[in-house]
Amino acid sequence: xxxxxxxxxxxxxxxxELGVDSFEDLIDNIPDKFIEKAxxxxxxPLSEIEASQKLSKMARKNKNTLENISFLGAGAYDHFIPAxxxxxxxRSEFYTAYTPYQAEVSQGTLQAIYEYQSMLCSLLDMDxxxxxxxDGSTALAEAVIMGxxxxxxxxxxxxxxxxxxxxxxxxxxxxxxxxxxxxxxxxKNGRTDFSTLSEVSKDVAAVAVQSPNFxxxxxxxxxxxxxxxxxxxxxxxxxxxxxxAILKSPGEYDADIAVAEGQPLGVHQSxxxxxxxxxxxxxxxxxxxxxxxxxxxxxxxGKQGFVMVLQTREQxxxxxxxxxxxxxxQGLIALAATIYxxxxxxxxxxxxxxLSLTKSHELADKITELDGYEMAYDQxxxxxxxxxxxxxxxxxxxxxxxxxxxxGIDLGKYRNEWKNHxxxxxxxxxxxxxxxKLVNFLGEF
Amino acid sequence: MSVQEGLYYxxxxxxxxxxxxxxxxxxxxxxxxxxxxxxxVELPEEGEEFSQGDAIGTIEAVKTVSDIxxxxxxxxxxxxxxLEEEAEKINQDPYGEGWIAKIDMSDESELDxxxxxxxxxxxxx
Numbered sequence: 001x002x003x004x005x006x007x008x009x010x011x012x013x014x015x016x017e018l019g020v021d022s023f024e025d026l027i028d029n030i031p032d033k034f035i036e037k038a039x040x041x042x043x044x045p046l047s048e049i050e051a052s053q054k055l056s057k058m059a060r061k062n063k064n065t066l067e068n069i070s071f072l073g074a075g076a077y078d079h080f081i082p083a084x085x086x087x088x089x090x091r092s093e094f095y096t097a098y099t100p101y102q103a104e105v106s107q108g109t110l111q112a113i114y115e116y117q118s119m120l121c122s123l124l125d126m127d128x129x130x131x132x133x134x135d136g137s138t139a140l141a142e143a144v145i146m147g148x149x150x151x152x153x154x155x156x157x158x159x160x161x162x163x164x165x166x167x168x169x170x171x172x173x174x175x176x177x178x179x180x181x182x183x184x185x186x187x188k189n190g191r192t193d194f195s196t197l198s199e200v201s202k203d204v205a206a207v208a209v210q211s212p213n214f215x216x217x218x219x220x221x222x223x224x225x226x227x228x229x230x231x232x233x234x235x236x237x238x239x240x241x242x243x244x245a246i247l248k249s250p251g252e253y254d255a256d257i258a259v260a261e262g263q264p265l266g267v268h269q270s271x272x273x274x275x276x277x278x279x280x281x282x283x284x285x286x287x288x289x290x291x292x293x294x295x296x297x298x299x300x301x302g303k304q305g306f307v308m309v310l311q312t313r314e315q316x317x318x319x320x321x322x323x324x325x326x327x328x329x330q331g332l333i334a335l336a337a338t339i340y341x342x343x344x345x346x347x348x349x350x351x352x353x354x355l356s357l358t359k360s361h362e363l364a365d366k367i368t369e370l371d372g373y374e375m376a377y378d379q380x381x382x383x384x385x386x387x388x389x390x391x392x393x394x395x396x397x398x399x400x401x402x403x404x405x406x407x408g409i410d411l412g413k414y415r416n417e418w419k420n421h422x423x424x425x426x427x428x429x430x431x432x433x434x435x436x437k438l439v440n441f442l443g444e445f
Numbered sequence: 446m447s448v449q450e451g452l453y454y455x456x457x458x459x460x461x462x463x464x465x466x467x468x469x470x471x472x473x474x475x476x477x478x479x480x481x482x483x484x485x486v487e488l489p490e491e492g493e494e495f496s497q498g499d500a501i502g503t504i505e506a507v508k509t510v511s512d513i514x515x516x517x518x519x520x521x522x523x524x525x526x527x528l529e530e531e532a533e534k535i536n537q538d539p540y541g542e543g544w545i546a547k548i549d550m551s552d553e554s555e556l557d558x559x560x561x562x563x564x565x566x567x568x569x570x
Binding site: 232287 | 485487505
């Protein structure tokens with residue numbers, strides 16, 4: 001956005017109109033101790049050409065996935081994004097429109113959200129979806145809070161320890177601030193252990209799990225819902241939306257709520273965000289669902305139209321009783337995901353998922369043939385896996401950067417027992433050449 | 446608008462009809478009229494226990510949502526599941542087919558805290 005400075009004369013005019021002597025008079029309600037006295041040291045102004053060169057130079061210090069071969073994952077993946085996605089999302093009709101306060105005027109925006117909701121319900125086999133949340137982590141946290149709000153007189157949740165640690169951090173922040181108790185489920189060989197679930201106490205409101213989990217491993221969720229349904233506890237599954245094109249979906253596992261980080265659906269990695277929080281649920285829970293919901297209807301002339309529905313839900317009218325006060329969504333990012341899903345179609349998504357799966361398995365097989373490397377877990381995985389490395393993964397990662405290879409993520413940062421564990425992700429973008437490059441590179445250690 | 450004889454009422458416009466230990470709960474004609482078109486009722490679950498004055502569910506009308514407070518303490522023994530499909534029954538027949546739940550009352554003396562039909566009618570005036 002352009003910055004339009006006021007002239008001295010203009011400033012004086014405003015001050016006179018307001019009846020104050022100086023700008024400082026307008027902010028004298030800010031306590032003195034918060035006012036920066038020394039002044040902020042700013043460099044001299046630059047011309048546009050100088051500023052542009054300086055910023056480009058700074059931007060070139062970032063490692064991007066055009067000039068580097070990326071095997072990074074852990075929640076953000078280098079999937080291919082067709083040019084159409086950017087072209088259409090950047091059309092000014094979509095790009096410059098802020099959240100529609102008079103929603104029904106923006107039929108295009110509402111229809112896009114409606115399509116988004118419909119496609120995600122069909123991908124995850126769930127009944128209803130909202131217009132999206134900030135990101136996968138906040139969607140998970142909102143899901144858990146909704147679970148607790150639903151089951152009366154219950155204030156405890158069970159969480160898989162193999163949920164992405166960054167999502168766990170967000171979740172803990174939400175739960176601590178609401179005094180919701182949580183316990184971690186046990187884990188066994190890279191998977192969540194649900195064997196103790198049938199004995200859990202009656203006061204558990206929800207069980208939350210991620211599949212594929214943080215280690216890329218597909219969790220065995222068969223029978224999990226049965227173990228907790230007599231306690232009326234919610235099953236909450238966080239998932240990779242693409243994996244659902246070929247794997248058993250949250251709906252098939254009878255999940256009450258399914259959430260996802262929507263980044264793999266045509267959203268640029270952008271150094272961490274903005275991303276997309278996918279939020280879906282069973283129909284019977286719709287009134288407890290946070291966020292906006294768009295529905296299809298007919299106008300007085302019988303023509304198709306789109307409206308915001310279920311606005312009497314708690315967060316609008318009864319804020320004090322609401323499980324969530326989030327009424328916004330990631331409009332533009334949800335649009336990108338909608339365009340991506342529409343472009344790929346059912347077959348395209350399936351192809352992307354299958355390619356990611358086969359290529360990651362091809363790479364895993366080749367790496368385990370190298371001396372000193374082995375798979376950390378003997379478990380089914382989707383597009384991401386963990387290998388034990390002969391040297392500190394930090395060394396491998398650093399050296400890889402020099403050769404334009406982003407080799408993976410050092411899991412030792414997250415847990416001591418994960419020292420010498422490297423998390424490697426493979427998308428459909430990785431060619432045989434890319435895969436061989438990483439194998440040869442790893443062979444040097 | 447009508448107030449039915451023989452029921453006990455709360456100031457929040459619920460009614461309870463006593464039959465032995467069982468109290469049938471609903472909302473008054475005045476309440477349904479104030480709410481307008483009722484589109485959804487969130488019912489309690491059978492077996493749940495509540496104290497007098499607890500919110501046991503909610504009633505959603507086109508423009509507002511309101512809690513249902515139980516006039517008596519006890520355990521829910523039956524809920525009017527037909528309301529899940531036909532919430533408008535509360536508008537049509539608030540004292541009959543629009544009943545909400547039946548509660549096994551744990552303390553009959555609580556009825557003394559409630560209003561008689563006459564007292565409730567006076568309150569509305």
